[in-house]
Amino acid sequence: MTRVFVYEYLSGGGLVDGDPAASTTLMPLGQAMRDAMARDLLRARLGPVTVATCAAAGPVPAGTQAVCAAPGEAPEVFVARQAARHDLVWAVAPESDGLLAAMQAAVGRSRWLGCDAAAIALASSKGATLARLRAHGIATPHDLADEATRWVVKPDDGAGAVATQVWTSRGAAAADARRRENVGAAAWLEPWVDGEPMSLSLLARAGHAELLSVNRQRIAVDGDGLLRYDGVDLDCVSPNDPRRATLATLAGRVAAAIPGLAGFAGVDFVWHPARGPVAIEVNPRTTCAFVGLSERLGRCLAADIVAARRETLHA
Template identity: 40%
Template sequence: MRVFVCEFVTGGGLRKGPLPPSLAREGLMMRDALVSDLLDLGVDVLMAHDDRTRAPYGAESVSVAPGDSVWRLWADLASACDVAWVVAPETGGLLAKLTRVVRDSGARVIGPDDETIRIASSKTLTASKLAAFVLTPPVWRPGEVPVDRAGPFVAKPDDGAGCEDTRMMTAAPTKTQLPKGHIVQPFVPGDAASLTVLRVEGRTRLLSANRQRIVVENGAFRFRGVGVAALEDRDGRFVAVAEAVVAALPGLSGIFGIDLVLGEDGPVVIEVNPRLTTAYAGLRDALGFNPAALVPPFSAAVCAPAAAPRHVEIAL
């Protein structure tokens, strides 16, 4: 079996412009963890890499240089493979486009269907789907925040990923205070967390509950790392959240992430990441076995250890 692995940032997606060190670092961590897991399962891995980054160990990789048509290259590489596993930000429809290009090449794509990616790529659409199933904050357009709602508020791009351009505001912003495409939500006090979830063959499995390191600097949210499996699910509330999110978005598939705030009223779902997240970089060490072996068509007989997952810290 031959697998095309494409992590957008390190795979050449930003070759026409600057390569932010923080994004490259996160991308390399996810890419290298996934490639290592797949190679250990005995499959051949084919990739592309931005020529400003190092090539992945053990995989066949094509260097992407200035002037290269990276989307055409990705399509050609995917067409030479049986399976594709892609990771990209939702911003600007990039994850949706990459998934579509790879699927059109004929490769089997690991991940959600197109409609689920479309919904999860929009904070507004995600909230509308989740509201009947889990606690989730409302979404307003700038200038449409109810007059009786007190701050603070969070402003962010509707199609952004992670903490990208996410800011804290004490008062509700007007239409002219935010860029086009931004939305407003009430700030939810509590501890930042995330879930790494597996959805295959109609079954949902919580792989790890993670503590996120998020700080606010000069009004901007910054992601500083994640404690993989740092949280225990003694009362089953995290499993319940994972199952409820899948009920709201039944097209979710593969390994994906759910961002939460652990507030006074329980877990509040902030967004759904329909792809691998940074937590995957520490998932194998945390679980004690290869998580890629749980995903068809790579599924193997994996015996999870009886002990609870081990806490693995990833600093950025």
């Protein structure tokens, strides 16, 4: 019997108190991930499943046990307390402000179901991630700098589209980056890549990756240049699509470049009309693309993720 604790940062109580924007816009995404993970674990029949929740989140899936943080309890303290009561912890948190890294450190390697500390640390920096990928021959936005007509400024440790601004002038983008840095925020500036925004969902282990799905990201830029994430369309590139082989190769190269990727991970990229895939970032955790993917693929990804972890530990 394996006891598993599922923790998703927002639905587990993180950032919601006093932040109505997070509660109304991001909570549904977090809760959907939480519930998909929990239901998949129930299908895997590994053992009891405990799910973190809070007053602002909806009920946990039937068949699981709900648990809440104590009043005033820091997220990493709550997760560490629950980790001691469970055999495995499957956690989702933003990379920003070191949150995901803190969760991994609080849980420890023996119980953590996901990427290792080195992979999380690297992927928590946009600049460091792209430098690593570029060193392994993977195209990144800076390879297209000479043809750029727009530029993007975002937090170097950001997650999703939060605080991501698109500029039509490199000078304006640089000024934005300086303003952020002047108030102590680490900013990242890169050329905008024209093309189709997409993502890869991977099952990673020991420097290798299985490409689970290629997804289409619904991304929009509003009138003020703010980037907005409107969701994801799962598995939109069929096995017969000629792009599929190229993207399977990309998945393998990313895993080789960041060998600490483990379990479910994501790669955001843009399919450029002339250059093909251009990597934007790596997500060292479960992403929104997990929701509904087991059903789409006709398999239990939670069981596969746990099995892959056990194989790696005993290799």
